[in-house]
Each structure stands twice: as C-alpha cells, then as structure tokens.
Amino acid sequence: MDTLVLTRSDVQALLSPDACRVAVEEAFRAHGSGEAPPPAVLGVPSPRGGFHIKAGLLRRGRQFFAAKVNGNFTGNSALGLARIQGVVVLSDGDTGVPLALLDSASITTLRTAAATAVAAQRLANRDASVVTICGCGVQGRAQLVALTRVRPIRHVFAFDIERERSQRFASEIADELNINATAVDDLRAAARASEIVVTCTPSCLPLVFDGFLAPGSFVAAVGADSEGKQELDAALLASVTLVTDVTAQCAAIGDLHHAIKAGILSLESVHAELGEVVAGQKPGRSSPDEIIVFDSTGMALQDVAAAAAVYERAVEAYRGTAIALSA
Secondary structure: OOEEEEOHHHHHHHOOHHHHHHHHHHHHHHHHHOOOOOOEEEEEEEOOEEEEEEEEEEEEOEEEEEEEEEEEOHHHHHHOOOOEEEEEEEEEOOOOOEEEEEEHHHHHHHHHHHHHHHHHHHHOOOOOOEEEEEOOOHHHHHHHHHHHOOOOOOEEEEEOOOHHHHHHHHHHHHHHHOOEEEEOOOHHHHHHOOOEEEEOOOOOOOOEOOOOOOOOOEEEEOOOOOOOOOOEOHHHHOOOEEEEOOHHHHHHHOHHHHHHHOOOOOHHHOOEEHHHHHOOOOOOOOOOOOOEEEEOOOOHHHHHHHHHHHHHHHHHHOOOEEEOOOO
C-alpha cells in the first residue's frame, strides 16, 4: 500500500480552521471520556534546541495512530529557517501500515489554534470581543483567526518584543479579518483591557503577571511546551481557575510546571482537563467574572485528529504524492 506525502501547502489547502476545530474537539471529547488511550510525549534536548515526540491513537471511523517528531530551534531565523521543523507519521492503527507523511509545522499551527478555539467556546464569556495576542508570529495569526470563528472579536491588541513585527501583524490582520487592530508596547494595559489573552511565544521568563487580567478574562497560554519555557507567572496561576489540556504533561513542561516547582500549586489545584469539560464531565465557566487560564502544551491526540482529517481529504481530492515505502 502506498504512503501519501503531504506538503505544507497540501495541509493548508486541505484543512480549514473550522474543519480542524471540529476534529480537535472530537479528540478532546475522546480523551475526556476515556475512549482514547492516554497520549504519550518524549522530549530530547539538543545543544541548540530540542526535539519532542508526541504520539497517540484515536478512532475516527477507523483507528489512526500518529507520531509527530518536531525540532524546535530558536536560532534558525539567523539561518533563514523556520524555528519549528518536523514531520507527522500517520498510520493505520489496526495494521500499522504507514498511511501518510505530513509536514508537521502546519499541523502544529492549525491544531494548536483549534485547541484554543475549542477552549474559548467553553471557557470564555460568550460576548468576549477584545483580545490581546502576545507573540505576533505565524501561531499568533492562526490563534486570532481561530478565535474569530467562535467569538465576536472586534478589536485585537498586538504585542511582540519586536515592535516592527507587532505593527506589521496589526496592519495585516486588520485588512485580512476586517477588525480593529492596534500594536501596543504595554502588555499589562492591553491585557487589562481585553477579555481574551493569548500568549504564543518561545519565552523562558513570565510575561503575564498577577494583576494583569480583568475580571472574566480567558487566557490561553500556548507557548510553554518544554521545561525551560514559561509565559505566566506562577503567582498568577494561584489566583485563577486552571484548565489544562493534559494535566500530567502540563505539570512536566507547561506553565503549571513552574507553579508546582515553586510550591504554589499541586496537581489537585487543576480544575479540569479540557477534555473533561468537552465531554461534560466537569463544568466550564461558572460566572461572568471568573478568570480562567487554559494551559495548552499540545496534546498528541490533536495531531492525530488533524493529520487524519488531512489524510481523509487528500484521498478524496486525489492530492499528495504516493510513494511505496516497502518497494
């Protein structure tokens, strides 16, 4: 049986933000209800960056297995390369036959933004319309696009340590999405004026602190996916309702990791995993003034769901390059 090779342009053409959100939502529901085996993650440091492998098994009509191998090298920009490099191997979960080899950067971008949208549907106030995007790269753009599908976003504050990048982001996104957009230098003031805050940076030091957030805020912290990364101050997490994608994983590599290390929080401090909320096993938002943080480290089942959705559409559209690995 041939294996499909699907490039970044293939993935982007075959998987819309809405379709990805639906697939990722089903993955969280399967995780929360115990229908899918627990996903696995492995990190391997490298002198100039690091690798992580995320793998999981998920049924979407048929059984799919996917393993994503991602390299994360912040110095790549100086070489003219993207920071994230890698592939997703999608296999038949019942036979092990490799079905597809996909670009991982596009899968990661789409499924990470989709998880934020799924979380916002249940954890952000329904009328939330002002958002701060902290980190104005590819992921920041995907996050904002995904949020506009689930909340009536009318204004975005764009913050980045590179002022030129935030200005360009605000200008381009205003035209693309037909919303008001402002580049800002004061993250605290922007966050305080927002109902949704998204942090999507490679920061190793906290950016958002206790006192930055207005009552009723929803925060999606998506940048911390290794032990050394941190976007939220540990004291902030002690004053909010905390929802994780995978609690054990967040305790090892997410913002929760730093709060536990500081002795501020424990595993019992976590209100719920997102899958439990999606599956209806635990409540989401309990009041309009509740501040909720979603610690999003990236669940492997998101990768399985997104890759499987791309593969199914590729087969229908006769897209991709078929190769015989066993030849």
